[in-house]
Amino acid sequence: MKIDLTETTSSKINKALVEGRRAVGTPTSGMVLTLVIVTDEENAYDALKAANEASREHPSRTLVVIKRVSRSPRDRAKARLDAEVRVGTEAGTGETVLLRLYGEVIDHAQSVVLPLLLPDAPVVVWWPVNAPLNPAKDPLGALAQRRVTDAYAAEDPIQELLARAETYTPGDTDLAWARITPWRSMLAAALDQAPCTVASAEVEGEEFNPSCELLGMWLGSRLDIPVTRKVSAGPGLTAARLESDSGTIVLDRPEATLATLCMPNQPDRAVALKRRDTAELLAEELRRLDPDDIYAAALKYGVDRLRTAGEPSPDREPATDGDPGASGDAQDKPAAKKAGAKPAKKAAAK
Known part of the structure; x- marks a missing residue:
């Protein structure tokens, strides 16, 4: 069921939600949280589709805040709120309200959203694109216990x-972090199966994919080792290599569905490692509402500490024309040992 409201208010929207629930025969609310999506008209459809699919696992009231651009000074000075209320099969397993903001009300979106939040329920704000520089200081982000961004959608993921x-x-959290959850699980399990000391690591993936940097930062922060970032054709993450005292551990995914795990003194094995869609990533982030300390530690490790493949170590001379075999990949192993990196044991990967 859809209810269109033009030049409306938050109180009228709340009334339409109650009337819509009664009309479809569900007068009570069984939702567990409020999901606020802040986006533009171009990306609203895809974001709402992902939220509806995620609501099968997390029934929620979804508020889609769409800030419309006014073309003339007169329109920008006029405040206006249009809404579309969806209940029943039109809104997945919860309720959906599309809020289109015009004029001055754009700068006060929190005053529109606040009366529509579910009472005594957690609030999650998600920016599919154009996230603020400081989500916690954003007026809408300040209403939430959990703030979800996506560095992959940024023009410059590294700066993001x-x-x-x-x-x-x-x-705070990011969907680029959720994308590497299966990789982190596989690598941690591999270290559990083969007790060893890791000296260095290499992460390989397409150029503009911040998940590659986050995986490298996670390895560096948990194992206290130097990490090299290598660019590949993709898609997404393609490989992770750990150099240990017992040999090289390799998790290689040349395609987007199946990976190969290679471990010293063990046969190679195929593991499922498919690329997940936005709905699955969002559902994962909605499962936990407490701070993610591991994500915080990976961020604080610093993306600038990752080395680029082919970049010489500070204590080693770069390759010369007379030494064509001294490539960047060949330098990585001895450079890690000469740098005096303190290797960590496998338990640190957890």
Whole structure:
């Protein structure tokens, strides 16, 4: 069921929600949280589709805040709120309200959203694109216990990660971090199966994918080792290599569905490691509402500490024309030993 409201108010929207629930025969509310999506008209459809799919696991009231651009000074000075209320099958397993803001009300979106929040329920704010530099200081972000961004959608993902590290507040998270959950699980399990001391690591993936940097930062922060970032054709993350005292541990995914795990003194094995869609990533982030300390530690490790493949170590001379075999990949192993990196044991990966 859809209810369109033009030039409306928050109280009228609340009344329409009650009337809509009664009309479809569900007068009571069984939702567990309020999900606020802040986006533009271009990305609203995809974001709402992902939220509806995630609501099967987390029934929620979804508020989609769409800030419309006014073309003339007269329109920008006029405040206006249009809404579309969806209940029943139109809204997944919860309720959906599309809020289109015009004029001066754009700068006061929190005053529109606040009366529509579910009472005594947690609030999650998600920016699919154009996230603020400091989500916790944003007027809408200040209403939430959990704030979700996506560095992958940024024009410069590396700068986005630097900004996230500088402004991190407990409760912040990023979908680029959720994308590497299966990789972190596989690598931690591999170290559990093969007790060893890890000296260095290499992460390989497509160029503009911040999940590669986050995986490298996680390895560096948990194992206290030098990490090299290598660019590949993708898609996404393609490989992670750990150099240990017992051999090289490799998790290689040349395609987007199946990976190969290679461990010393063990046969190679195929593992499922498919790329997940936005709905699955969002559902994962909605499972926990407490601060993610591991994500915070990875951010604070610093993306600038990752080495680029082919970059010489500070204590080693760069390759010369007379030494064509001294490539960046060949330098990584001895450089890690000469740098005096303190290797960590496998338990640190957890």
